[in-house]
Amino acid sequence: MSKIFTLCDKNDLSLDNTFDCGQCFRWDKVSDTEYVGIAMGAAARVYQDGNVMRIETSGADEEAWRKYFDLDTDYNTIASTIQTDDFMRDAISFNRGMRILRQEPWEALCSFIISQCNNIPRIKKIVHSLCERFGDCVNLGGTDFFAFPPVDKIAVLMPGDLAFLRAGYREEYILTAAYSVNSGVINFDELMRDSADDARKKLTALKGIGNKVANCVLLFGLGKTDAFPVDTWMKKTAQFYPYAADGKHFGKYAGIAQQYIFNYARKNMSNILKSY
DNA sequence: GAACAGGTGAAGT
DNA sequence: ACTTCACCTGTT
Numbered sequence: 001m002s003k004i005f006t007l008c009d010k011n012d013l014s015l016d017n018t019f020d021c022g023q024c025f026r027w028d029k030v031s032d033t034e035y036v037g038i039a040m041g042a043a044a045r046v047y048q049d050g051n052v053m054r055i056e057t058s059g060a061d062e063e064a065w066r067k068y069f070d071l072d073t074d075y076n077t078i079a080s081t082i083q084t085d086d087f088m089r090d091a092i093s094f095n096r097g098m099r100i101l102r103q104e105p106w107e108a109l110c111s112f113i114i115s116q117c118n119n120i121p122r123i124k125k126i127v128h129s130l131c132e133r134f135g136d137c138v139n140l141g142g143t144d145f146f147a148f149p150p151v152d153k154i155a156v157l158m159p160g161d162l163a164f165l166r167a168g169y170r171e172e173y174i175l176t177a178a179y180s181v182n183s184g185v186i187n188f189d190e191l192m193r194d195s196a197d198d199a200r201k202k203l204t205a206l207k208g209i210g211n212k213v214a215n216c217v218l219l220f221g222l223g224k225t226d227a228f229p230v231d232t233w234m235k236k237t238a239q240f241y242p243y244a245a246d247g248k249h250f251g252k253y254a255g256i257a258q259q260y261i262f263n264y265a266r267k268n269m270s271n272i273l274k275s276y
Numbered sequence: 277g278a279a280c281a282g283g284t285g286a287a288g289t
Numbered sequence: 290a291c292t293t294c295a296c297c298t299g300t301t
Contacts, residue, residue: 278301279300279301280299280300280301284295284296285294285295285296286293286294287293287295288292288293289290289291289292289293
């Protein structure tokens with residue numbers, strides 16, 4: 001049977017700014033007050049109920065979900081440290097209630113390999129297809145969800161076995177990553193203890209993993225808030241707001257600043273161009 | 277048909 | 290160190 005927990009006050013978690021800010025690919029909007037998805041092998045329905053946010057889940061305990069939603073971190077305090085100018089004031093205000101999800105490292109690595117030079121609908125489609133084929137099926141409220149496949153399920157595959165994904169040249173990168181993680185060449189526990197610089201070096205040693213994807217893995221999969229991914233949107237923004245391409249400027253919470261800037265730019269670029 | 281999409285690596289200055 | 294380009298695929 002499913003269980004229901006209260007997560008937090010409604011002001012401390014914005015569903016759209018968290019699930020639709022480009023950091024994750026496995027949550028879908030059901031209504032203005034509800035998303036459904038799957039993480040840590042547990043399906044879930046996250047929804048607003050009056051003044052609080054609640055979660056109904058097929059598994060994973062309350063503690064695991066609290067960690068997943070990073071609920072022990074005070075984002076208001078972090079926001080004040082990265083609010084260095086008017087642009088950031090507006091970006092933070094736009095993203096009120098966003099939280100950086102603590103995703104599983106292997107899922108983050110594989111997902112952001114798929115993300116390269118791709119649009120979000122197709123990323124989601126490819127990831128879903130991978131899960132449907134190799135992940136465990138979990139039911140919640142009559143709907144089937146598919147967990148992200150464990151790395152050993154992918155590490156036994158040969159080149160060509162993922163052709164059905166239509167992931168193109170990214171297939172080789174997925175397999176390389178799976179072999180490396182499964183064999184222990186890449187050890188996430190170790191990367192978690194490493195500095196961001198050390199962990200980044202180990203990740204970019206893999207074929208198909210450059211700085212951008214590695215930084216996404218550090219930020220979204222390994223909890224390193226100082227990792228600062230710079231993608232095309234950040235580069236575009238940096239043309240008129242240079243700090244968007246400067247990972248040093250925002251200090252230890254640079255990654256969170258990045259996500260505020262990224263989502264602000266991606267959703268609102270035309271208005272931003274008029275304002276700055 | 278061309279250009280583009282949350283990049284990367286190899287080869288060329 | 291910086292620039293250019295091919296790489297799979299799907300959509301506009």
